[in-house]
Amino acid sequence: MSAARTSPRSVAVPAPAEGTGWVGKSIPTKESVRFTTGHGSYLDDVKLEGTAHIALVHSPYAHARIRSIDVKEASAMPGVLAVYTGEDIRKLVDPFMQLAPPPADKVLDYPLAVEKVRFVGEPVAVVVARDRYLAADAAEMVQVDYDVLPPVMDAESAASPSAPILHEAIGTNRVWDGVYEYGDVDGAFAQADLVIQEKFHYHRFNSAPLELNAALASFDRRTGELTLYTNNVMPMFCMPLVASSLRLPSDRIRVIVPDVGGSFGNKINSFPYMVLVSVLSMQLGRPVKWTELRSEFLAAGTHGNERTFQIEAAVRKDGTLLGLRGEAFDDTGAYARYEPAGAVIWAQVAFSMYRHKNLRLHFHSVFTNKCPVGPNRGYSRAQHLFLYERIMDRIADRLGLDRGEVRERNFVRADEMPYQAPNGTVLDGGDYARALHRVQEMLDLPSLRAQQKALRARGRYLGVGIAAALDSAGNNFAQVRVINPHLPFSGNSESARVWMDMMGRVHVAMGPTNQGQGHETMASQIVAHELGLNPEDVHALPGFDSHSHPYTGHSGAYASRTAVMGGGALLGAARELRRRIQVIAAHLLKTAPEDILLEKGEARSRRTGNALPLSVIGGVALGNSLELPLDMDTNLSVTYVYRPPFRIPSHVDKKGNFTLTYSYQVHGAVVEVDPETGKVHLRRYVAVDDCGNMINPAIVEGQVIGAAVHGIEAALLCEAKYGADGQLLASSFTDYLCATSLDVPPVEVEHFITPSTAGPMGVRGVGEGGGTALPALAAAVEDALSPFGVTFQDSHLTPERIQSAMRGRAPTVPSPP
Amino acid sequence: MYPRPFEYRAVTTVDEALRVLHEVEDGKVLAGGQSLLPLMKLRLASPGVLVDISGIPDLSYIRPQGENAVEIGSLTTHDTVAHSALLQERCPILPAAARGIADQQIRNRGTIGGSSCHADPASDLPPTLLALDAEFSIVGPKGSRTVPAKEFFVDLFETQVQRDEILHHIQVPTLGPQWGWSYTKFNRREGDYPIVGVAILVRLDSHGRRLEEVRIGLAAVNPTPCRARAAERFLQGQEISPAILKEAAHRSTEGLHPGSDMHGSSQYRRDMVQVFVRRGLEEAVTRARLAGGNP
């Protein structure tokens, strides 16, 4: 299927079924009214009478045995309601279910450390007090005595049999370990003109949403119901974990997610804290609130997976990549909160955007004495894509070819779409080479090269780096069975409910939470589009509430899935409601349902022009129903579940459709590197993005820019760096350097629109392409410093790393004195 | 985070401040609070009594002292210093350094006196005041005294200002047309504490060829803000040349013991001192030549 060609920025929307087309319009978001006036309701804004607050006591050690915990003094402090240690909590809850196959499924993971601490910042005890200040005062007085153990600080050493063991119960630091093999890898290497060996490291960082994790639990002893407010963005996916740990049936737990101040995947790891406040509320009989501190988030929230690759690439001398083989070590931190999912999710992009057929990767997922990992603007994929982009650069450099040409030679071509990769994943459309060309045009590459040359003669070093990436969305949960065939989940689904009340007003609610992607706006646009309304006239329920919102076991806002999965559900529900309205209207207007057009809040007969406002339809159906035949369906509330046609991948050959859609992006960076200081000045940053049809292009653009900036800052500023002794060095915003308005240039974005051949409405997910910036910037810095012949293996480039790589090197083209 | 309990005492006159400081045992002066309050929130500092002097009206001013000096009240905010026309005319290095401090909100509250007394080795103003040979007027129970900058900064977070004293004002000189200056703050992210900070003042001969006087103040490379005395001595009286500036840069690391953190090792900081002393000297010389009509 060929790609639709549309000029950038012009938006092709699917033709509206009826009425005015709201899908595809950059309308201001509905949410922005409350957010600009200070009336957003984030978790800490939720106040319940009599709420107690908690403060956590954290481990200052990376690895230690807890010898004793003395809570006497803390318990006696004013305002303190209770102090619990990990041992106390262990008696009240069950350990969290583990996703790993044996033996790592025997890991005992509780809300507070039990017996041992395994990373700096791990909570070991909790104080519950009347207010936050008093809780903090008492937490300081909890005395914990430790026997310090040697920490294991990198995955490769942790995987070695002689390493100290974190979880003695399983006797190994391996979470999972296995080989993915596709094609004839050794055959590819036998044909190679050149074999490139490299080691790459993808560092730890997170996207640090501005609102911190938080949870508020209120247990009603009268009804036995727990109301759990959380800003976890896949609360119902967490529900089985939370309910089983609390030993509560799920019908006794109501989950409410108010406005969420950003997540970027970082907020799905908060379930231990959700369980903690819940059990405390159940014990104390009053609401209990936790609001995380920034230092807690940085140390014990979540980090993206840190990965080391030892890799070989088989290459033909024309730049064709024939195959890759090697090992990947994933440093997953101290507990496997969703791991080893990271050991398989990368396989959604196993071959990236490239046509080569042969890959063998031995994947090691390993415990270390660091913060547990989780998604960060995508889960496990940016790491793998980084590898590909750096390999493409290496191929070009080693063969003396242009880095862009090498990519083009290896890209899957537009006329091959939809393209099935050797592991069974299907790329659902796009023109990768054209996006690359467009980025080169936007950057005006020839003039950049001339400028580069002129500047070099003056001892200044300009460089350009271009990288490409896939942004997959709507994953198939069955992929986890590749690593653990017995896990009881598979597929993917999302639910939406659209309903009309007796005044003819239309409401919508869906499963995914809203953390800034404008879900209420997008839902209103789709529903308005289908029902011939103005989005202003569609009431989208804010946030998520398990009492009022529909959901499935996959519900949540993660994996770029809302536009694709939520969009599919919204579309299905809105269309079914439209059909029901048409049937009723047709009866009242004495015409056929197909003759009824919904437009401007009316149901109108195309034939006669007679019309009824929706309020009449709602009024009759719900309040005056004897006007309608008894066998006519007057239910104007439609819940629809959207399910993509997935199959269960085989755990034998590890092949299958791992995900539904693939957006793609090409990013270009222009940098100037100060060779004396190693500081990188980012001069320009451009991105071409293709996520298929866009429901609200301004929202898409915001996602693309925001993601790019997270990638830029990850490459240049943000690193969750640990010292050799296991201490987290970047433990506050003083050292964890989120980009300010002065650190990033205005990112320039253009959109291609190739409607997806897989997703509903031709849309693909978007928002996780930011990882593209890491290889783009590494490439740009190398390009700038190419006269010095320095290369970088790390995804994070500090001035000092660059400066020390430069030390003692002179440019090959000497600059004039 | 949440500070430990303390007693808050707001005072409205210098005398009242001194009286309260004298009375209480564990008192600490609160000026703008932009360094102290974060430390207290993190519970890395927990004074028993906070004596808030920010309400004293007559400590916030910038005024000429004759032709040759400017007096700056200790409660003058960084924002006021950054926008002072008088300082811009007479002592432009100081507004330049102040403009780079943190961000607008912090500059709106942080004060020159607070920053000086906090004596964070990585602050921007202390090395600048050192290079200016500023004078610090301190008032205490025994009256007032004036301390030259080179004696003011005693050790890590420690100055001549004793527990029962307050810094009243700072006097900086008017820089004549022979003077050139530069303030360079090198960091990974704008507004942060520098990896190294370099304040430079040079005075040229009337031809703009020879360095009559050089003063180099450094931040973030020693337990206190400090001067690169060896480089200064070396440059005095020298004819300006790239080789001389480079040699001076080399000598500017003499006696430095920078600490290491994740943004820069001790060695890296030493390297950066050399880079920015050289560049800062070039910039200052260019400025002096322009100002002196010898471009």
Added chain:
Amino acid sequence: MKRKVSLRVNGEEREGWAEDRMLLVHFLRDELNLTGTHIGCDTGHCGACTVLLDGKSVKSCMVLAVQAQGRKVETIEGLEREGKLHPLQEAFREHHGLQCGYCTPGMILSSLYLLRHNPSPSEEEIRRAISGNLCRCTGYVNIVKAVRAASERMATRVEAPSTEETG
């Protein structure tokens, strides 16, 4: 021990009780229930808690509640007048200058401080003025656009005089 703190918030006399150590941001949020002012860090870096104190932008997590005694505070809740959004609020909305909205109140107050002192700032000046406010979603591009648009709108339409403006 708590003391009574009286202050003028968004033109209205308010009072509440605060321990000496209570931060202004907690006083606004917990005592006065003005939850539009947010908290995002421990160290004064994020700017989510920015308010205007006697007309000056400050981070309310680095001011004590007792220090606001008798003073004027402007928070995001005070910008809307008679049901009409302030030009900055309108511009942030129309130019998609926000996503999750968490930084937005602080960002708007820093921008308001800027525009009161510099009614037609350049892009560079806007970026400097908001550098003490982290936004984790937008990459700042649309925020800068919004502030510029608001400045243009305010130039043609005189801002309703603020009851709190101190110049």
Added chain:
Amino acid sequence: MEFQGNVEFAAPREVVWKIIRDPTTVAKAMPDFRDLVVTSPTSFTGSAKVGVSVIRGSFRFQFQIEEENPGSFLRLSARGRGIGSSVDIQTRVTLADGGSPTATRMEWKAEAQVGGALAGIAQRLLDQAADRTVRDIFTNLSRLVREGTAAGP
């Protein structure tokens, strides 16, 4: 972080030994030391305010004499906890004959490890603050030995 130094006293080794082996000497050398409790012949506890200038926190310390050779060698560990942090110091003190028959040369080495909030939040200042703190303690210790020896055995 490692620190070391040496100092010579005009007193014989057994006199110096007796002073440095005494928990009260260690207590006096620590800043603002309080609540000394000798828990066994080789261990004692107490709290001290560690830090520089206004940046200072109260730590509860457990001291343990890990190894000793009377008159010549002492290995003392101090494990401190406070302000969400840990400070662990291993100290080795060696006494040798000094330049004269009645003089003693003391060499010390200290290895400090800081964990938790302090290690992260204050890392920019940690090297210098630790250096200053450890040196202050040994300066105090030397002064105490001098005072003790001056007072006579």
